Amino acid sequence: MKFPNAQDIASTNVVYTYMQDTIEYAIEKMLEGEHRDIIVIDGENYYVLTAMEVLKLKEDHIKLSDQISHLNLRKIPAVVKETNVLNLLKYLDELSEYICVVNDDKTIYGIITHTDITSNIDPEVILDNYTIEDFLKLSRRVRWINKEVKTLDVLTHMHTSGNDSVIVVEDQTPIGILTTKDVVQLIKHQSDLTLPIKEYMNSPVDVVYKRTSVREALEFVKKKHYKRLIVVDEHDKLVGIISQKELILLTYNRWSLVMKEHQAELQEINTLLIEQNREYELMASLDSLTGLYNRHKFKQLYNSSLETMLQRLEVLSLIILDIDHFKKVNDTYGHIAGDEVLKTVAQILQDETRRIDMICRWGGEEFVVLLPTVSLEQAGQIAEKLRVKIAQTSIEQVGDISASFGVCEVKERKRLEEVIAKADELLYKAKKSGRNRVELCEGRGY
Structure with missing residues (x-):
């Protein structure tokens, strides 16, 4: 069993534009494909324009006729297509979920997301007796809101907090979800953002139970193309969220145990995982809202x-x-x-x-x-x-x-x-x- 290269798992169906294009043109391309983000190329550098940034245009007094260069976009990493997937792990903590894959001449070849990595993991190498419950301590604190909260307030909260989704909860039970992909639809249809979030949330919510095995969780993510798992207990009460990144790292940890014959690769992944575990150890010691000790x-x-x-x-x-x-x-x-x-x-x-x-x-x-x-x-x-x-x-x-x-x-x-x-x-x-x-x-x- 060998680790794949970036070109093996990259999606070549990339929606992109250029820094000198207008913002209006970029939004049109984004809406055509109902994408929540679009890649912006500036020479050998790559950036991402998100739906949340589009919502902020009026607030920042930026015109749609302005060039994209007027925006302060987030730069995304770029790797050559022969890069081993092991060397992509260090990018999983980037604010952007994208990694740009380029040819030798620096032209764009494709894009890798957490979904692409997850979809190319063989669940046969995962221990069936590991459950989601075993890893909830690593999960991010879930941001939940009441169904009557004004949609504009929710979008503002998503932008300022950096959360790519919010869960709508009633009596501790998840009843709806809104993601950045839904934000694109709100923009496309020029929705009334003064209405409560219950008018736009996706419902019912697809959930997994905390005793779900990691194998089943990976298959669920692959089937649904979700970026996250909403985890509930046996009474359907919300207990947390597991991200794709956490599933990926867990899977690679298991891979390292079954690849003893690949000593060089094993040493490399162990080093990366030790660094990642240090970060998780710090995460486990802090309160996610305030950053203080728990x-x-x-x-x-x-x-x-x-x-x-x-x-x-x-x-x-x-x-x-x-x-x-x-x-x-x-x-x-x-x-x-x-x-x-x-x-x-x-x-x-x-x-x-x-x-x-x-x-x-x-x-x-x-x-x-x-x-x-x-x-x-x-x-x-x-x-x-x-x-x-x-x-x-x-x-x-x-x-x-x-x-x-x-x-x-x-x-x-x-x-x-x-x-x-x-x-x-x-x-x-x-x-x-x-x-x-x-x-x-x-x-x-x-």
Whole structure:
């Protein structure tokens, strides 16, 4: 079994235009084939014009009669057609899903997408006893919305967040999906974007169950030509999304086990996969919305910091904070607005603390800050500074926000659960006393 070259899996049916052409001409070609993207050639460089960028033209005051060169397009990588598919793995983290395949004279030969790679993988080499559930920890956080949200707001969210799709969820059950391919149709038909997303979403949603085998998942992707798998549990409740890229990497990992006779190729793929696994390890330690540490990683950091503190006879303080009236924000303005509040508070915490401090999104609207070598009094001052900074912050659509704080100092060996429980008591006291305030642990140390 040999790994194919780029020319073996590339699609030669490429829709493209040139940088000196008009934007209007590019859109016409895009709509003719109902493509969501079109390749733009500029000498030996290749770019992609997306449907989302077309939607932004009016906002950026760009005319359809202008040349494509007026746009700030995303450059895509180009490889010669003899390139081994192993050497394409490094491009899977590119923002664009495309890899341009060129002839020796640099003319365009074809295009490779994640779909092309997936479609050329033989599922016979995949372990049947590996299920989607085993790899959900690697999946991206799914972005879901309510069916009544205005379509224009959804498109704006897709553009600013970089998500190529949104899932419409009702009672935790996926009822619809909108992708960038659908955006092309909205443009083509000049749809009314003030209508709720339920008017344009694709429904019902094709899903796979979390106990689906990787073999079945690959066959499903090949049959449906999907870029992603929407995964549900046995009660049809949404549990996550698995991308094509994750399926590809999983498959190549399996290939590496069955190709021992190809030592040179095996060494090459192992190196690539080690690099990719490091990235996934980082992904698994972070909250996907805020970029802060998640609870699992924070527990590890607390334990190691506690040991260092005990060895050096130093102190350690912990702050827990909760955004006031956050449920009301979600209920009134929706989860997109709620996400903006969470990201804003997370940024404040990062800006106003030291590099050695460890910040975690503990869950929901709760955050925890671990402060090595900081006493209770100093931690109280830091918490007050954070409280004031948050209270001075106003968020578009939501308005002013505030948070309540509980602060503890750790001077002896304590489990994180014990410290969090004590800090939670203080947080509750702050909430009960009127919110937007800081409560410190009585006495020195806990």
